[in-house]
Amino acid sequence: MFRRLIYHPEVNYALRQTLILCLPVAVGLLLGHLQQGLLFSLVPACCNIAGLDTPHKRFFKRLAVGASLFAVSSFTVQLLLADNLPLPLIFLGMALLLGVTAEISSLHARLLPASLIAAIFTLSLAGNMPVWEPILLYIFGTLWYGLFNWFWFWLWREQPLRESLSLLYRQLADYCEAKYNLLTQHTDPETALPPLLTHQQKVVDLISQCYQQLHMLAAGKQSGYKRLLRTFQMALDLQEHISVSLHQPEEVQKLVERSHAEAVIRWNAQTISARLRVMADDILYHRYPQRFAMDKQIAALEKIARQHPDNLVGHFCEYHFSRIARILRTQRPLYARDLMADRQKRLPLFPALKSYLSLKSAALRNAARLGVMLSIASLVGNAFHLPKPYWILMTVMFVTQNGYGATRVRILQRAAGTLAGLIIAGVTLHLHVPQGYMLLVMLAITLISYLILRKNYGWAMIGFTVTAVYSLQLLSLNGEQFIVTRLIDTLIGCFIAFGGMVWLWPQWQSGLLRQNAHDALEADQEALRLILSDDPQPAPLAWQRMRVNQAHNALYNSLNQAMQEPGFNAHYLDDMKLWVTHSQFIVEHINAMTTMAREHHMLTPELAARYLESCEIALQRCQQRLEYDEPGESHDANILEGPETLPDTALSVMEQHVHRILGHLNTMHTISSVAWRQRPHHGIWLKRRLG
Structure with missing residues (x-):
């Protein structure tokens, strides 16, 4: 029973996060500095968003980079505020400067929102304490967060x-x-x-x-990871x-x-x-x-x-x-394989900066979107005569996700959770609970909220809102006065985030379907070349098979998100759904053929070359159909001739798979022609050629 409890993912995660937050508060209470302990517990929020609790071979290097960015963001905000620079310009400039992190790698990209949240926290503290105090708070808070997580992962190694x-x-x-x-x-x-x-x-x-x-x-x-490596294989x-x-x-x-x-x-x-x-x-x-x-x-x-x-x-x-x-x-894999190195792109700083300065950069667009949303939030705060609209800014950062669908869900859950949490906090504050009991209740609520956070964000937000109001009460003894204000700020922040995802350079997934489909066909083509080669090697075959599955998965994910986006032609998406269905069948055939090629169920070199040529012609026809935007016409100079008719008698299993792949590709070519008639006729869909 104890083993099941302590190793359970949700329990393990909730215990770790609760201890990181509550131990500084407990130490502050024992030393008579409760307010400093409560402020110290703000830093883990930035570290969580930055992904600094991700086990990594460069764990302490990432920790140092994160702490440096938090400290620099804190100092920059205080310095620019002292020079009376407008708040909208401060956050727009910071977002554009920090956005280059997204060009380095996806994990580094999480430093952008985390650093902006550190700046927002500093905004709420500026003027209430010396300039150096928030900076030290972030440095020592990140150090505490990193050391605790390092000890925890050492204690629960491999978990x-x-x-x-x-x-x-x-x-x-x-x-x-x-x-x-x-x-x-x-x-x-x-x-x-x-x-x-x-x-x-x-x-x-x-x-x-x-x-x-x-x-x-x-x-x-x-x-120590050998057994888990074997389990993964x-x-x-x-x-x-x-x-x-x-x-x-x-x-x-x-x-x-x-x-x-x-x-x-x-x-x-x-x-x-x-x-x-x-x-x-x-x-x-x-x-x-x-x-x-x-x-x-x-x-x-x-x-x-x-x-x-x-x-x-x-x-x-x-x-x-x-x-x-x-x-x-x-309890062993079918064959010994060397797991090929992860080929995820990771650029050094200066090449990443060069790529970031291009107008085609997705990282630049995302940073500009965040900067403009924070600027608008600051202007709204000024319109309501709020000198420090930090709650609106934090709401914008917390609910903004990568896509339209995820942001919409997060907004609904955040708004509902905040409303319920503020009502509960407002009622319970009238009971005038002693400080000691209030801290125990906050501890219990924090643990329960982290237990359900990853699966029920909205319910967890109720607990986090209650603890936030209680923290304000303990810090300034006026938490009850902020309840209605915090609700209005949350709703304003949610509205700004929603508008930003819809109107500020949206990256609609329906517009990316064509490129993702092209990439999936490219991965299929490379896999078929390896399978039908003279001497297919197990390691490249296994890696390419996974690339085929991942490329199709990216296509399917973009289709699912596109189906939830507003204002697009449902007929076009229905046609693409059918296209993706046939793409899935091709993936399944490639999976089967990879197994057979590895076990040397081979075709003769002449027959394999003949089938490969037919597959490549069919794949290129599909790619060119996606690439040219004329809906029903066929250009003899550009579109290759269809594959020659292949015999249907006495086929081996490998040949049957190839025949079915050719049939699916022929259907996909027809669907592509029909789908173009249904596509939207504006924006990205008017591009004649893919990038």
Whole structure:
């Protein structure tokens, strides 16, 4: 019971965050400096947003960079305020200067909002204490935050990676169960495929997250991570075999009608899913796995395959399920692979600055958007005669997310949570609770709020709002007077953030669909070149297979976000949804072909070259259809001829996969032509060529 409690991700996270916040308060209370302890607890908010609690091989270097930026932001705000520079110009200039961090890497990009929040906190403190005090507060606060997290991760070593791997195995179990519970429904992709795409999306996201964690930890060089590295490689093999598909609904239906294959296949899938969930718990709670075997289930599949030799579905399921069973029984991956280095771009400062100064830079656009929103918030504060509109500014920063949909959800949750929290705080302040009891209540509320924060942001905001009002009461004994003001400030900040995401250089995902689709086809083409080459190597094959899955995942994510965006043509998005559906089928065929190529189920060099040429022609036709904006015309000089007709007799399994890929590409080319007639006719959609 204790092991389950202490290793649970939400409990572990909540304990860490609560101790970081409350220990300085407790020390301040014991030393008679409660106000300084409460102010000290502001710094972890900046550090959390900056991602300084992310385990990293350069942990202390990132900590020093974060502390320096917080201190410089604090000093800059106080210096410019002393020179009577207008607040809108201060925040616009700071946002544009700090925005270059986003060009260095995605992790460095989190330093921009964190530094701006440090400046906003300083704005609320300026004039109430000496200039040097907020600077020291950030330096020592970040040092405390870093040392505590370093000690915590040393105490719970490997736990962040274990949490990600546990989630990955649980998602693989859900994916496997959902896929084979829908076995007889695959005749209608419109209803069967969306839930499977959602599961596949979650699995690939978690695999990408594990790749990043392994890279950031340099886990390949540490002996303590060897077992987790092996567990991750097992997950890659499992995802490869679970996500494959023959996509032969007619053959599946025939086999189900002639035998009890559906029950046997579902029995295998449920056995595998149950085992994966047990393994997820074993990884998370540091338990050694128990023995496992599913010989009876595999034997039943083999019997069906022998009884129906003319139906490929039985052989297909027996092949992939037997290999999954071998992984689960031996607790080892199917083959030894070297995990290729993470190829995430990380630019040094000066090349990043050069890239940032381009008008095409997404980082520059994002920094300018934040700067303008903060400037507008400052002007609104001046209009309401607020010399320090820090609550409006903080609300803008906290609710602004990467996309329109995420920002909209965060705004609704923040506004509702703040309203409920202010009502609760206003009622309880009338009870005049003694200071000691108030601190105990704040401790309990903080722990509960962090327990539910990652899954229920709105409910957590109720607790955080109550503790914020209580903190104001303890700092200035007038927290009750700020309740209505804080509510109005929150609503103003939410409105400004929403307007900024809609009207200030929005990066609509529907406008990026074409580029993401082009990138997915490029990844498919490179994978097919490796698979149909003379000597496919396992390591490049495995890496390219994951790139194919990730590229399709990016396309699917942008489609999902585009479906939630306002004011766009639903017919265009419906056509692109169908295009993405066929792209998913190609990904599944590439997954299956990668397995076969690694096990040397090869075609003759002449036949492989012939098929590769046909695939490349079909892929280039699809890419060019996306690239040229004429909706229905065909340019002989630019569009390549279609692939030559290939024989349909005595095809091997590898050839069947290639034929189905060609069929999907032909359909996608037709869909692209139809989709262009439905596209919006303004802005980014009028570009004739992709960048």
